[in-house]
Amino acid sequence: MMQVMRAVSASTLAGILAFGPVSVAGAQTATKTENPTAEKADAPSTVKSDAIAGTPADQEPVEERITEFTLDNGLQVVVLPDHRAPVVTQMVYYHVGAADEAPGESGIAHFLEHLMFKGTKAHPEGEFSRAVADIGGQENAFTTDDYTGYYQQVPASELAMVMKYEADRMANLVLTDEVVAPERDVILEERRMRVDNDPGAQLQETVQATLFQNSPYGIPVIGWRSEMEQLSRDDAIAFYDKYYTPNNATLLVAGDVTASEVKALAEETFGKVERRADPGDRDRALEPEPLAARTVTLTDEKVTQPSMQRVYLAPGETIAEPGEAEALDVLADILGGGTTSRLYRSLVVDKGIAAGTGAYYGGTALKESQFGVYGMPRGEASLAEIETAIDAEIAEVRKTGVTEAEPRTGEKPGSQEHDLSARQPDGDGPPRWRRAVDRPYAEGRRDLARPDRGGHRCRRQ
Amino acid sequence: MTMKALTSGLKGLAVATSFGLLAFASAPALAVDIQEVTSPGGIKALLVEDHSNPLIAVNFAFKGGGSTQDPDGKEGLSNLLTGLLDEGAGDIESADFQAKLDDLGVSMSFDTSYDNFTGSFRTITDFEDEAFDLLHLALTEPRFDEEPVNRIRGQIVTGILADRNNPEEIASKVFRETVFAGHPYSRPDEGTPESLANISAEDLEAFRNRVFAKDDLVVGVVGDITPEQLGKRLDQVFGSLNETADLTPVPMAEPVLGKTVNYDIAVPQTNIRVAMPGVMRSDDDFFAAYLMNHILGGGSFTSRLYEEIREKRGLAYGAYSYLASYDHGALLGIGTATRADAAPQTVDIIRLELQSMAEKGPTPEELEKAKAYVKGSYAVRNLDSSLAVAQTLVGIQLDDLGKDYIDERQALIDAVTLDDVKAAAKKLLDVSPTVVTVGPAAS
Numbered sequence: 001m002m003q004v005m006r007a008v009s010a011s012t013l014a015g016i017l018a019f020g021p022v023s024v025a026g027a028q029t030a031t032k033t034e035n036p037t038a039e040k041a042d043a044p045s046t047v048k049s050d051a052i053a054g055t056p057a058d059q060e061p062v063e064e065r066i067t068e069f070t071l072d073n074g075l076q077v078v079v080l081p082d083h084r085a086p087v088v089t090q091m092v093y094y095h096v097g098a099a100d101e102a103p104g105e106s107g108i109a110h111f112l113e114h115l116m117f118k119g120t121k122a123h124p125e126g127e128f129s130r131a132v133a134d135i136g137g138q139e140n141a142f143t144t145d146d147y148t149g150y151y152q153q154v155p156a157s158e159l160a161m162v163m164k165y166e167a168d169r170m171a172n173l174v175l176t177d178e179v180v181a182p183e184r185d186v187i188l189e190e191r192r193m194r195v196d197n198d199p200g201a202q203l204q205e206t207v208q209a210t211l212f213q214n215s216p217y218g219i220p221v222i223g224w225r226s227e228m229e230q231l232s233r234d235d236a237i238a239f240y241d242k243y244y245t246p247n248n249a250t251l252l253v254a255g256d257v258t259a260s261e262v263k264a265l266a267e268e269t270f271g272k273v274e275r276r277a278d279p280g281d282r283d284r285a286l287e288p289e290p291l292a293a294r295t296v297t298l299t300d301e302k303v304t305q306p307s308m309q310r311v312y313l314a315p316g317e318t319i320a321e322p323g324e325a326e327a328l329d330v331l332a333d334i335l336g337g338g339t340t341s342r343l344y345r346s347l348v349v350d351k352g353i354a355a356g357t358g359a360y361y362g363g364t365a366l367k368e369s370q371f372g373v374y375g376m377p378r379g380e381a382s383l384a385e386i387e388t389a390i391d392a393e394i395a396e397v398r399k400t401g402v403t404e405a406e407p408r409t410g411e412k413p414g415s416q417e418h419d420l421s422a423r424q425p426d427g428d429g430p431p432r433w434r435r436a437v438d439r440p441y442a443e444g445r446r447d448l449a450r451p452d453r454g455g456h457r458c459r460r461q
Numbered sequence: 462m463t464m465k466a467l468t469s470g471l472k473g474l475a476v477a478t479s480f481g482l483l484a485f486a487s488a489p490a491l492a493v494d495i496q497e498v499t500s501p502g503g504i505k506a507l508l509v510e511d512h513s514n515p516l517i518a519v520n521f522a523f524k525g526g527g528s529t530q531d532p533d534g535k536e537g538l539s540n541l542l543t544g545l546l547d548e549g550a551g552d553i554e555s556a557d558f559q560a561k562l563d564d565l566g567v568s569m570s571f572d573t574s575y576d577n578f579t580g581s582f583r584t585i586t587d588f589e590d591e592a593f594d595l596l597h598l599a600l601t602e603p604r605f606d607e608e609p610v611n612r613i614r615g616q617i618v619t620g621i622l623a624d625r626n627n628p629e630e631i632a633s634k635v636f637r638e639t640v641f642a643g644h645p646y647s648r649p650d651e652g653t654p655e656s657l658a659n660i661s662a663e664d665l666e667a668f669r670n671r672v673f674a675k676d677d678l679v680v681g682v683v684g685d686i687t688p689e690q691l692g693k694r695l696d697q698v699f700g701s702l703n704e705t706a707d708l709t710p711v712p713m714a715e716p717v718l719g720k721t722v723n724y725d726i727a728v729p730q731t732n733i734r735v736a737m738p739g740v741m742r743s744d745d746d747f748f749a750a751y752l753m754n755h756i757l758g759g760g761s762f763t764s765r766l767y768e769e770i771r772e773k774r775g776l777a778y779g780a781y782s783y784l785a786s787y788d789h790g791a792l793l794g795i796g797t798a799t800r801a802d803a804a805p806q807t808v809d810i811i812r813l814e815l816q817s818m819a820e821k822g823p824t825p826e827e828l829e830k831a832k833a834y835v836k837g838s839y840a841v842r843n844l845d846s847s848l849a850v851a852q853t854l855v856g857i858q859l860d861d862l863g864k865d866y867i868d869e870r871q872a873l874i875d876a877v878t879l880d881d882v883k884a885a886a887k888k889l890l891d892v893s894p895t896v897v898t899v900g901p902a903a904s
Contacts, residue, residue, distance in 0.1 A: 085844075117762070129762045134830055136837015139762070155837070185775025192730035193778050193798055197628050302726070305623035339559050348612060349556070355619030376623070378615040 067259035071271050074247025079262045080254040088159045088255030091151040092166055095250070096243035098223075099145040099216035099284055099366070105235055107223020110143040111187055112236045116150065117141075118179045120172035125179060128165040137162070145217055146282075146366040156256035160265050167269035170244055171276060173237075180233040188229070191222050199300035200307075210294050211311050214285050215368055245276035284367040287313055308383045309374035310390070314361060316369035325363040328371055332361040334406045335397060336373060342397070343373065347389050353381035357390070493844060495854065495864050498688045500695035506680035507854040507864065508691055511847060515586040517684035519596075520851040521699075524679060524859055525788065526578035526672035529645040529711045535660050537652015538668055539578055541614060543571035545665060546580075548609035550598035555609045558595070567592045569599065575646050576788040577859060578672060583848065586685050589694075597698045600673055605662035618654045628798075632732040632899040635724050636794075640736045640895055644714040646790060674706035675699065681854025683847040714790030719893040723902055731804040731900025732796070735811055738889050739784050739791030742860050748873055749881035750793075750889060751784060755831045756823045756882075757814065758782025758795060763830075765818070769810050770797055776807050793889055801900045808896055819890035822883030832874050839870060 067079045098109045119125035132139045137154035152162045195201045205220050212218030222228070251270060253262045290313060317325035336343040336359025347354035355378035361371045373394070375386040496508045531538040547562065547569050549555040562569060568583040580600075584592035624630040634649065641647040652660075678699060682691055716736055740750040751759075758766035758781045770780040780797040799807045823831070843853040844867075857866050 126763075130830070133760060133763050133834050134837075136834050136839070138838070182771075182773065182775030186771055186778055189730065189776065189799060190778040192800060196729045197798075302626035302728075304625040305619055307623075340556075340563055345556070348616075349608065352608075352612065352615070355616045376619060378619050 069259075069263065071246065071266060073271065073273060073275050074245075075266070075270050075273075076250040077262065077266050077270075078250060078252045079257065079259040080252070081256075081258055082254060083256050086156045086256050087153065088156040088253060088257055089151060089153045090159065090162050090166060091149055091252040091254075092170070093250045093252065094148045094244055095146075095248050095282065096148055096239075096279065097144050097146040098219065098221040100243065100282070101216070101219070101239075104227060105231065105239075106219045107187065107221075107228040108231055108235050108239050109148055110221055110223065111184065111228070111231050112239050113141050113143045113148050113150075114183050114187060115175055115180065115236050116169055116173060118173070118175055118183070120168050120174055122168060122172065123165060128169070131161060131165065143221055145221060146364075159253070159257060159262075160269070163265050163269040167273055170246065170249070170270065171273045173240055173244075175233050175236060177233055180236065184228070184231060187222065188225070191225060191228065194222065195220070196225075199298060199303050202300075203296065203298040206296050206298065207309065207311065210296050211313065211370060212287060212368070214287050216284060217365065217368065242277050243279050245279070246270060246273050247275050248277070248279045282366060287368060305376065306383050307374065307376040308386055309372060310387075311370045311372040314363075314369050314371040316365040316367055317363045319367055320363070325361075328361040329363060331397070331402070332359045332371065334402050335359040335393065342393050343375070343390065346393055347375060347386065348378075351389060352378070353385050353389060354378055357386070493850065493867055495867070496688055497864060498682075498691050498695070500692040500700070502696040502700045504675060504678070504680070504695040504699050506682050506691060506695055507858065508681075508686070508688060509683045509850055509854065510685075510687065511683055512685050514847075515685050516847060517584055517586060517589060517682065517686050518847040518851040519580075519582040519680065519682050519698075520848070520855045521580050521582075521678060521680040522855050522859055523578040523672050523674070523706065524677045525576060525708045525711075526677060526706065527574045527576045528648065528650045529575055529789070530668065530672055530709055531645075531648070531652070532664075534656060535652075535664055536648045536656040537617065537650070538660050538664060539573040539672075540651045541610075541617060541657065541660060542665055542668060543573050543578075544613040544617070545605060545609060546571050546599040546603050548613065549604035549606050550595070551602045551604075553598070554604065555606060558599075561591075561595060565592050565595075567595060569596060573650065575650070579855070581848065581852070593694050593697050597701075600669075600698065601701055603665070603669065605665050607662075610662060610665070614657050614660070617651055618657055621649075621651060621654060626726065628726060628728050628730070628732045628899045631724055631726065632734050632796075632897060635722055635899065636734040636736065636897045639720055639722050639897055640716045640792060641714050641790070642717055644790070645711055646714050646787065670703065671707045674703040676704060677706040677708065678702070679855055679858035681851045681858070683851045683854070711789045714787070716790065716792045716895070718895050720895040722895075722897045724897070724899045725902040726899060728900055729801060730798050731801045731898050732798045733804060733808060733811070734897040735795035735808075735815075736895040736897075737793040737795075737815065738892060739786060739793045740885070740889070741791050742786040746881060746885045746888070747786070749877050749885035752828060752831045752835060752874070752877055753818065753823065753882045753886045753889070754782055754784045754793060755835055756827045757818055759784075760831070760834060763834075765814055766795065766797070766811065769814060770799075770807060774810075776800075776803055776810075795894075804898055804900060808898070812894070815890045815894065818886045820887075822879065822886045825879055828877075828879055828882055832877070836871055836874055839867075 065081055067081075068077065070076050096109060098106070101108050117125070117129060119127065129139065132152050132154065135154055135158050137152055137158065139150075139152040141148070141150040143149075150166065152166075154162055195205060208220065209218040223231075251266060314328055315321075315324060320328075333341070335341060336357060338344065338358075339348075341358065343357040343359060347357045355376045357373075357375040359371070359373045362369045373390050375390055377383060377386050493509055496510070498506045498508045500506075526539070528536070528539050547558060549558050553561065561567075565588040566585055567588070568581070570581050572579045572581070580596075582592075582596050637649075638647045680695065680699070686694070716738060718736065718738070740747050744750075756765060758764045760767070764781070766780040766782060770776045771778070776799045777797045780795075782793060782795045785792050785794060795811055797807060797811075843856075844850050853867075857863070863869070
């Protein structure tokens with residue numbers, strides 16, 4: 001049977017790609033491995049897998065514990081001490097992502113991220129990864145539209161070691177055609193896995209390209225196949241030389257360390273890396289005012305379950321009016337942030353026409369962002385019914401606003417948890433941490449208390 | 462099976478891939494002081510006291526109460542149950558129950574695997590009395606009202622339909638049905654649209670009543686609670702359960718080897734799954750096999766399969782192997798995905814690597830590094846958060862490893878010799894594997 005997936009522009013926040021899969025043990029049918037919790041990275045099998053209360057980002061004292069400084073070569077450093085376990089995470093974020101790529105070179109930011117594991121003059125391919133593995137450490141890297149990040153999680157005593165290696169590859173990467181060619185095949189396989197084998201992902205890609213017609217956010221992070229196939233060693237080195245420089249990076253160290261220890265180590269390692277370039281201000285072409293509604297339809301005989309999504313252009317937090325990004329956060333939460341949200345109550349519970357529905361806002365995009373709603377029909381319900389019901393909820397919130405009682409996700413009591421997983425990096429890059437520094441959470445909350453902001457709580461994912 | 466997939470898209474991948482786990486020094490880095498607690502009512506638990514935050518994490522399992530207990534024709538029953546325990550219990554209907562959890566900041570979730578039904582619960586101490594009451598109600602008096610039952614069932618069915626042509630899902634299904642043919646392990650955890658339609662509220666209650674009992678219960682607790690307080694909580698939550706579970710016996714599953722199966726679907730990339738014999742968790746050569754697997758394909762960026770398939774030849778984004786040790790059977794599995802025309806070549810490489818490992822085993826250096834990693838990363842994967850520690854406390858009991866396992870583990874690994882690993886490799890890999898491919902038939 002032929003089935004249709006439709007979207008009036010659709011979801012997926014900034015696409016995020018990682019260098020390699022992590023924790024493959026237990027990824028398939030393994031229910032019990034040597035590590036009793038090896039499956040923990042898997043999604044829970046219950047249907048309602050909404051965020052567990054108490055995401056670490058809500059921790060109030062985080063701001064107080066953060067120290068920030070800048071090295072002479074321009075490298076920004078953020079330190080977040082946490083002494084409850086002898087562990088440390090190093091993350092280096094380069095302030096460059098797929099949206100910074102030159103026309104015709106889509107995928108180069110992500111390709112370079114892969115190639116950063118190919119060794120340097122002093123440390124040949126694999127040495128860094130083996131050194132991390134030898135101490136039971138974890139590592140990976142990822143690329144988004146706006147950032148490229150590299151991280152390791154290791155015993156605190158090994159921080160100097162990983163800082164040495166990471167600083168080394170900030171300036172001394174060596175690439176040969178011998179290592180570049182098979183790695184290009186790897187990213188092409190990655191594209192096959194993530195996109196070409198999956199009609200849903202193909203629709204997402206098309207929707208982004210339709211929503212962002214002028215902005216680079218319309219180009220997939222992994223790249224268009226025809227352009228990926230042409231990416232060369234020289235392209236990668238040129239991108240590296242242009243953007244991988246200490247004055248275009250943020251080092252974040254979190255864990256069982258003090259700011260002074262990190263400062264001394266950073267001076268010894270990253271401090272020795274000279275400025276290699278001046279990438280200048282980051283810019284993003286903006287969208288013209290969207291005059292016509294656009295509908296994207298993908299028909300594929302492999303699609304067995306239709307779904308619909310709608311995305312609106314929305315300002316990201318850096319270009320939004322004060323309070324606007326927070327208000328959109330709250331609105332997404334009230335409208336579609338879990339089983340107590342309006343969309344869930346209406347479409348899934350009361351009307352019984354949807355299997356899933358929700359709303360989201362991707363405020364961390366560097367410039368323009370998006371606000372989305374989505375729904376997947378259940379039983380005999382049609383896409384049109386889903387869309388009508390979502391429209392009714394949107395109309396209702398436009399007409400009467402929200403109530404004081406509604407938003408509460410950010411204030412759940414359980415969110416006081418300060419769990420060690422707070423140190424796990426995520427694709428949002430430094431802004432989330434910086435936001436905590438630049439704009440104290442409490443202040444943001446006061447601002448949001450104004451009813452005309454559309455809510456009174458701020459949600460951090 | 463999660464509706465989140467809709468929103469997540471690529472972002473979901475980021476969550477998965479950035480799930481990097483914290484690492485600990487290879488010495489016993491974290492003092493995990495495990496206490497054995499027995500409640501006044503006789504319920505046992507392992508406890509790690511941690512008074513640094515006003516939080517209590519409780520994990521528990523009904524051992525043997527997983528999807529193997531789903532009656533024939535009602536496959537997916539235990540999975541459906543996991544979605545319904547927090548959808549109303551006692552006098553509290555679904556929406557109110559959810560709102561209470563929300564208001565109290567209580568996290569409560571349930572899961573099922575082939576072998577076990579598990580629960581995970583976390584509360585802050587301010588509201589712990591009411592929170593533990595909610596958990597007790599969820600386990601003992603779930604309502605199974607028509608609306609939530611139909612809703613959750615509908616969500617699961619929708620998910621099944623949505624995944625029907627997902628190559629990875631198909632690969633898992635064909636793999637399972639080939640390797641465990643005729644055994645309960647061959648059945649889909651989440652059931653089928655047909656089997657789910659057969660499940661009534663009475664079936665759900667019958668399963669709960671049969672499986673949730675004191676004699677198959679194991680509990681692990683971490684947090685701001687003393688042994689005395691915990692004793693009372695254990696009785697409050699679990700005290701009224703049946704004394705004994707009434708579990709259906711499950712036969713041993715011998716993995717079916719030597720089969721080659723292709724599922725024909727027009728996609729550009731072929732998924733490959735390979736099955737070999739595994740080891741039971743209680744086998745003496747478990748760690749020898751575990752280390753061997755780590756070298757073969759368990760190490761993320763350093764294994765032989767990763768090196769040969771991805772690094773040298775660029776044939777795949779991921780290539781891995783894993784040991785699955787279930788209660789009633791075990792296997793060593795391999796997985797990767799490559800462009801359709803390269804599938805035969807990739808399968809050949811896997812076969813060669815299996816043969817080479819079976820004949821020669823690892824090098825001393827490989828074994829040394831594997832030991833260092835496996836020792837160092839344990840604390841990371843298992844002890845990096847209160848929830849992880851609580852899970853580990855449950856895992857240790859499910860596997861019957863003993864309260865001192867965390868301390869003893871290093872020595873168990875150090876004791877493995879190169880000859881042990883070679884013997885394990887020979888035993889497991891010197892056979893004809895089952896190979897499943899999902900992609901165009903010509904490949």
